[in-house]
Amino acid sequence: MSGTVRTPLRRDPIELARSNWIGNGWSDAADGMALVTSIMRLQQVFLGRVEGVLRPHGVTFARYEVLRLLAFSRSGSMPVGKIGQRLQVHPASVTNAVQRLEDAGLVRREANPDDGRSVLAALTPKGRRTVERCTDELNAQIFSLLPISLAEQRRAFRALRGIRQAVGDFA
Amino acid sequence: MSGTVRTPLRRDPIELARSNWIGNGWSDAADGMALVTSIMRLQQVFLGRVEGVLRPHGVTFARYEVLRLLAFSRSGSMPVGKIGQRLQVHPASVTNAVQRLEDAGLVRREANPDDGRSVLAALTPKGRRTVERCTDELNAQIFSLLPISLAEQRRAFRALRGIRQAVGDFA
DNA sequence: GCCGTTCACTTTGACGTCAAAGCAACTTGG
DNA sequence: CCAAGTTGCTTTGACGTCAAAGTGAACGGC
CATH class of the missing domain: 1.10.287 (Helix Hairpins)
Incomplete structure (x- = not known):
């Protein structure tokens, strides 16, 4: 649009x-x-x-968020359910994203040895390279170029965080 | 979710x-x-x-916005293209919303006498009753109950408006 | 007066999101 | 130790959004 x-x-x-x-x-x-x-x-x-x-x-924002989260994790893998909690999206959305990431070879699904119900999503080397490149570009082209001052960004962030907290997004 | x-x-x-x-x-x-x-x-x-x-x-937010806009207009009707501009959504989304509103009897499509390409969406009496009820509830249950002070709401709004203006949302 | 261009809208297809239902594995109470 | 309930994930279906292509009306230059 x-x-x-x-x-x-x-x-x-x-x-x-x-x-x-x-x-x-x-x-x-x-x-x-x-x-x-x-x-x-x-x-x-x-x-x-x-x-x-x-x-x-070749990634969307929803899929990028999954990659980014996995890249921050120690082992580069995480149960699908935990991804949904951290990103605060519906489990069905995570299933969808992980499916497409797997199709693109950016993520691998693995069984969770600790729980037979759980599915781990694990970053592949290609996935890690992709997420780093994407992050660099997002930082350079969007996040570091917002058209209001840093002070205003922080003020706006704090106000919005107040709302998020009040609606129960976090404790 | x-x-x-x-x-x-x-x-x-x-x-x-x-x-x-x-x-x-x-x-x-x-x-x-x-x-x-x-x-x-x-x-x-x-x-x-x-x-x-x-x-x-029986309405979604996208459809509510169309109803609300029509209700504010003098004649209760508007070309669908203009609806898209005012709501800043893709023409295909407007077509979709108006189609469903028409199916629900909340809006009527009319030919534009001034331009054979254009289609007018006109509020029906049922549509007007619906939008007023919806507005009352949204105001009472959401918009007037945001969990930050009015002063903070206005500050956040102004900061966000600065961004919207800078990205070309309006002149 | 015509032809090509622009404009308004619709159609189609891909994607993400949520709700609800389904399924299999884990846990718990008796 | 088993039945009942819970949990983790997937599937299906409805919806909105955008991009791109398609259709028909209006306009503009010659």
Whole structure:
């Protein structure tokens, strides 16, 4: 969709919605609506950019996150269920991602010797090379180039972390 | 998935990732990574909550946004292309949403008398009743109850708006 | 007045996400 | 020690999103 918006809109559509909210007597919800909507929109923007960087490497953001997590782990492998907990995604999504990563030769499935129900996902050498390259590009092209100051990034992060904590994302 | 996370994680997984970033010498990208990841995660959380509120009304968030936009318009109708621009979503997504809203009797498609290529989506009375009920519930159950102060909501909104503007979301 | 281009929308296909159901392995109470 | 319940993962189905291709209407230059 990024490529579809020919002309940037004159006025911020979220400010417009906020005005409409206030005009309808919903002032007490206007700021929350604006914040939630902003988050929705930015997720869409960032996801598009991130996938643009990752596409040449043949991975999506969901799969990159799995690779990244495995690369940080001591052994380079982890039970599928634990991946889901750490990334906070549905088990079915992890199954899907690991399946495709395995098809691409970036990950190998192994039996868990400690638990016959569990499946380990293990990084292959190719997977490790891929994740390092992807990380370098994401850092260089996106994460280190956000168009607001570091101080503002940290402030925004802290505010959002407050929400995440309050909704029970972590203790 | 909300219902799938049994136990909140001990430590914030994003803080963990941030530590790993710094430990790997990617300090200049760590804050950006943390902010982007937070946005991704919160989108998931809020989308889940919003859809939970809307589900009993038989609409999804994507469809609700279309209804809400139409309800704010003078005539209660709008070309589908303009809907896509205002909501900043791909034309195919609008086609999809309008199709399902029409199937549910919440919207009617009409020819645009001014342009034979264009299709108008027009709110039906049932659509208008639905969107008002949905808005009331979203306001009461989500937007007016965010677990950070109004001041923090506004600060976070402004920081995120700065990003949205910088990436060309609006002029 | 025509032809080529642009524009508005739709269709198709790939992908990720969640919910719910299914299955096999592990655990627990009696 | 076995039946009942729980846990870890997979499968299936519905939905939204984007990219790319397709269709038909409108426009613009000659």
